[in-house]
Amino acid sequence: MSTQLMARAEATKLARLLELSDPAALDFLTGLSPDAIREFRERATDLLFDGDAARMKRIAAATKLVPTVISAKAAERAFGPVLCAAVAGSVEPSRAVDIAKALPARFLAETAIQLDPRRTADIIAAVPAKLVVAVAKELGGRGDHVTMSRFVGVVPEESMRAAVPVLGDADLLRVGFLMEDKSAVDRLMGLVTDRLAGVILAAHEHDLWVEGLDLLDSVGPQNRAVLGDIAAGLGGEVLDSLVAAVRELDAWEALLPVTSAMNKDSLRAFAERPAVQEESVLASIMDAALNKGFWLELLPLVVHLNEDQRAILAARLADKSDDELGELVAQADKADLWEAMLPIALAMTDTDRRRMAGLPILQEPAVLRTVITTTATHELWSQALPLVDALPETTTPILASCIGELSRDQLLAALRTAARGDNIDTLVDIALAQDAAGRARVLEIIDRMDDLDEFLAALTPETPEVVWDGLIEVRAEIPAALRSRLAARADECGRAAAAARLGADPA
Numbered sequence: 342m343s344t345q346l347m348a349r350a351e352a353t354k355l356a357r358l359l360e361l362s363d364p365a366a367l368d369f370l371t372g373l374s375p376d377a378i379r380e381f382r383e384r385a386t387d388l389l390f391d392g393d394a395a396r397m398k399r400i401a402a403a404t405k406l407v408p409t410v411i412s413a414k415a416a417e418r419a420f421g422p423v424l425c426a427a428v429a430g431s432v433e434p435s436r437a438v439d440i441a442k443a444l445p446a447r448f449l450a451e452t453a454i455q456l457d458p459r460r461t462a463d464i465i466a467a468v469p470a471k472l473v474v475a476v477a478k479e480l481g482g483r484g485d486h487v488t489m490s491r492f493v494g495v496v497p498e499e500s501m502r503a504a505v506p507v508l509g510d511a512d513l514l515r516v517g518f519l520m521e522d523k524s525a526v527d528r529l530m531g532l533v534t535d536r537l538a539g540v541i542l543a544a545h546e547h548d549l550w551v552e553g554l555d556l557l558d559s560v561g562p563q564n565r566a567v568l569g570d571i572a573a574g575l576g577g578e579v580l581d582s583l584v585a586a587v588r589e590l591d592a593w594e595a596l597l598p599v600t601s602a603m604n605k606d607s608l609r610a611f612a613e614r615p616a617v618q619e620e621s622v623l624a625s626i627m628d629a630a631l632n633k634g635f636w637l638e639l640l641p642l643v644v645h646l647n648e649d650q651r652a653i654l655a656a657r658l659a660d661k662s663d664d665e666l667g668e669l670v671a672q673a674d675k676a677d678l679w680e681a682m683l684p685i686a687l688a689m690t691d692t693d694r695r696r697m698a699g700l701p702i703l704q705e706p707a708v709l710r711t712v713i714t715t716t717a718t719h720e721l722w723s724q725a726l727p728l729v730d731a732l733p734e735t736t737t738p739i740l741a742s743c744i745g746e747l748s749r750d751q752l753l754a755a756l757r758t759a760a761r762g763d764n765i766d767t768l769v770d771i772a773l774a775q776d777a778a779g780r781a782r783v784l785e786i787i788d789r790m791d792d793l794d795e796f797l798a799a800l801t802p803e804t805p806e807v808v809w810d811g812l813i814e815v816r817a818e819i820p821a822a823l824r825s826r827l828a829a830r831a832d833e834c835g836r837a838a839a840a841a842r843l844g845a846d847p848a
Contacts, residue, residue: 344374344375345371345590345591345592346518346551346554346555346558346592346595347375348370348371348372348373348374348375348378349371349551350375350518350519350555351370351375351378351379351382352364352367352368352370352371352378353367353487353519354379354382354487354490354491354519355367355370355378355381355382357487357488383459435467437461437464438464438467438468438469441464441468441472442469442472446472446475446476446478446479447479449472449475449476449479450476450479450480450483450485450488453476453480453488453492454480454485454488456491458491458492458494458495458521462495465492465495465496466495466496466497468496468500469500470497470499470500470503470504471503473496473500473501473503473504474500474503474504474507477489477504477507477508478504478507481507481508481509481512486512486515486516486518486519487519489508489512489516490515490516490517490518490519490520490521491519491521493516493520493521493522493525493529494520494521494522494525498528498532501528501529501532502532505532505533505536509543510536510539510540510542510543511543511547511549513529513533513536513540513543514540514543514544514549514552514553514556515549515552516529517529517552517555517556517559518551518552518555518556523559526556526559526560527560527561527564530560530564537567537568537571538571538574538575540553540556541553541568541571541572541575541579542575542579544556544583545575545578545579545582545583550582550583550586550587550590551586551590553583553586554586554587554590554592554595554596555595556568557569557595557596557598557599558595558598558599562598562602565598565599565602566602566603566604568599569599569600569602569603569607570603570604570607572599572607573603573606573607573608573610573611574607577610577614580610580611580614580616581614581615581616583596584614584616584617584622585616588616588622588625591625593625593626593628593629593630593633593635594629594633594635597626597629597630597635597638597639597642598635598638600638600641600642601637601638601639601640601641601642603641605644605645608641608642608644608645609645611642611645612642612645612646613645618647618650620653623650623653623654624653624657626639626642627639627653627654627657628657631657631658631661631669636669636672636673637672637673637676637678639654640673640676640678640681640682641678641681643681643684643685644680644681644684646684648688651684651685651687651688652688654685654688655685655686655688655689655690655693656693658685658689658693659689659690659693659696659697663696663700666696666697666700667700667701667702670682670697670700670702670703671702674702674708674711677711677715679711679712679715679716680715680719680721683712683715683716683721683724683725683728684721684724686724686725686727686728687723687724687727687728691731694727694728694731695731697728697731698728698731698732698733699731699733703732703736704733704735704736706739706742709732709736709739709740709743710739710743710746712725712728712729713725713740713743713744713746713747714743716755717747717748717751717754717755720754720758722754722755722758722759723758723761723762726758726759726762726764726767726768727764729764729767729768729771730764730767737770737771737774738774740771740774741771741772741774741775741779742775744771744772744775744779744783745775745776745779745782749782749786752782752783752786753786753790755768756768756783756786756787756790756796757790757792757795757796759799760792760795760796760798760799761795761799762799765796765799765800765804765808766804766805766807766808769808769811769812770807770808770811773811773812773814773815777818780815780818781818784815784818784819784820784823785820787823788819788820788822788823793823793826797826797827797830800827800830800831800834801834802834802835802836804834809831809836809839810839812827812839812843813839813842813843816842816843816847817847819843824843824844824847825844827843828840828841828843828844831843
């Protein structure tokens, strides 16, 4: 949960303790640490309960001397809810539950408002589910979400399951936001799986995105994915409302872990929203990712951005120092997120791309192998070849080894992509740098290409000399028919010397 949202929840609970009708009166506290606000609230509660502890114990002892029914009547008519709440922690749990059974739900709700769950957890846990439901209904009718939230962590699951149906979707959202123990949020979600869409819709319809973001931020990864996909499935209006709220609260650190957990269809729906595509929104998202430690959460979204959006991210990434950029690349590599990194590299300027390619991490054989494997698996050659082209010549032997490990279909896809782009020379240079067996395999694949004309057409007058030199160097290994076609193409490109050498008998 983000610090900002935690502080707001704590201020709301403190407002209840101080009997302030408008929690906004304590908004000035939200700049403090949530732990500091909570500690103050708990110390104030202790002061209220411990001020007359000895007298409370004497009153509690007196309840043992009379029948339960009389104790209940005395509690309701003479003591009142405030005194009952103060005494409760000193009464034996089983006796306290028996007295509670004899009291009306209205009075129990008023007493619950004053209770300190830290002192009465044993009693609360022993209250029958039927009584919990009655009290929850009473508190729900009063809109008292603070009181309900304080007991979620101590009420047994059976009682929680029974009480949930008497609360509305917005009530559940508010209760979750104010819960003392956020580790119980996933348990609460497990009880309302059939109502999660309604809960998210309530955040949209009742302007409860602060509470909704807290929910998204508090659950575990699996439930985060579930909620994210549900939100995307509710339509563009809900997503736009969510983005607007996050933008206003500057709470991207709460949303990015959710988007990264979405399935591809949901993430695509999110990325395509006009609200997300605004440059100022993208800038805020990227600032949160790059400056607040959510880089890996951002990367899955990159796959679904358009070229202009990726260019914005690429430019911001290029502003980082070499050390910072290297660390971000290392994180992406460790998380196996090259599928997202390659589109960013493609969106960079040539200068920035070469700077990235020169980083030490991109000289590591294991990293280069992952780049090539990811490229081949996802057919990202059009995005990867510009980065490969920018790599230092020292990496060519490593890349040649990686190319040699590709399947025939993967190699064929690479050759076809290169033929349609501007990086045919890059791929040919690497392919010819393989050992004899590897070169023979590539040359055989080229010779048998159905679209060989397209491949040959990619060799132009602007093709670097080094490509022609490489072909000449291995001309003895080139199948005769292919060698003849290459010689003819060299001649068409004004490379008479290369044409003559390729056309000559290799023997």
